[in-house]
Amino acid sequence: MNIAFYIAAAISIFSTVMVITRFNIMHALLYLIVSLLSVAVIFYLYGAPFMAALEVIIYAGAIMVLIIFFVMMLNLGPETTRNEKQWLKPGMWMLPALLCLILLIELAYLIAQNKAPATGITPVAPKEVGRSLFGPYILAVELSAMLLMAGIVGAYHLGRQKKKILHRFFESNAS
Amino acid sequence: MNIHPTTAGMTLAGILFVLGLISILIRRNMIFMLLSVEIMLNAAGLAFIVASSHWAQPDGQVMFMFILSMAAAEVSVGLALILQLYHQLKSLDSDEASRMRG
Numbered sequence A: 001m002n003i004a005f006y007i008a009a010a011i012s013i014f015s016t017v018m019v020i021t022r023f024n025i026m027h028a029l030l031y032l033i034v035s036l037l038s039v040a041v042i043f044y045l046y047g048a049p050f051m052a053a054l055e056v057i058i059y060a061g062a063i064m065v066l067i068i069f070f071v072m073m074l075n076l077g078p079e080t081t082r083n084e085k086q087w088l089k090p091g092m093w094m095l096p097a098l099l100c101l102i103l104l105i106e107l108a109y110l111i112a113q114n115k116a117p118a119t120g121i122t123p124v125a126p127k128e129v130g131r132s133l134f135g136p137y138i139l140a141v142e143l144s145a146m147l148l149m150a151g152i153v154g155a156y157h158l159g160r161q162k163k164k165i166l167h168r169f170f171e172s173n174a175s
Numbered sequence B: 001m002n003i004h005p006t007t008a009g010m011t012l013a014g015i016l017f018v019l020g021l022i023s024i025l026i027r028r029n030m031i032f033m034l035l036s037v038e039i040m041l042n043a044a045g046l047a048f049i050v051a052s053s054h055w056a057q058p059d060g061q062v063m064f065m066f067i068l069s070m071a072a073a074e075v076s077v078g079l080a081l082i083l084q085l086y087h088q089l090k091s092l093d094s095d096e097a098s099r100m101r102g
Helices: A002-021 A025-045 A049-074 A079-087 A090-113 A126-133 A138-159 A168-174 B005-026 B030-055 B059-089
Strands: none
Touching: A002 A025, A002 A090, A002 B005, A002 B030, A025 A049, A025 A090, A025 B005, A025 B030, A049 A126, A049 B030, A049 B059, A126 B059, A138 B059, B005 B030, B030 B059
16 A cells, blocks of 8 residues: 555646646646546545545546646637647656556556455445435535535526626617 | 655655646646646545555445545536636636736
């Protein structure tokens, strides 16, 4: 476990440092996805495989795609294609792809090894998590459902384009 | 290299959290500040997972799932707020005075 943990930790720290030192938001997002994937590998090492899957699906999948769509939506215009060409230089995506490849090799090695986790780590099965989630934590589950509902409603309300026209009369007068 | 796994995981979580904190302090671009909040939430989740494996209890993983749902809600509302601010200010700087080219 040790060497696998150190490789994943080094990749996560390096990619996080690359996130906070980039000037271009797309490059930063690329490195942030690598950082989240390496943290998912660390979750797998610590005996939480279901949480590793959730990290990949929700964090690196849903949330990052949301932010990428948002960034794409903000800078519309003729310079978008030029930016796109500039962002897709091989030197820019080569390093995150290499880090992802290292993580993939490490994960495949860990799965193929199929050994008990290192000393001091006791894996917690997803079954116990689910039993605890819908046993003593049922109130918190309801609260987080309400939080997500509030998030949806708030995002819809804030993201709506406000109409400047007060009445139909002003609209017909203005045009 | 004979560090206890809990110590190593907690140290990594602390390093990631401090990196996110540094990023939110030095950046002026609002999307970057949102990203650093994501980094800090992720570090907190890592700390919960490490604690869960240390005590062999599922509570830490339950807390990680709550952190995950909270991060999703926070990102959606935060992005909508940034969109409104961008329409108002025509800029993503958190303060208009300093230009950090971020």
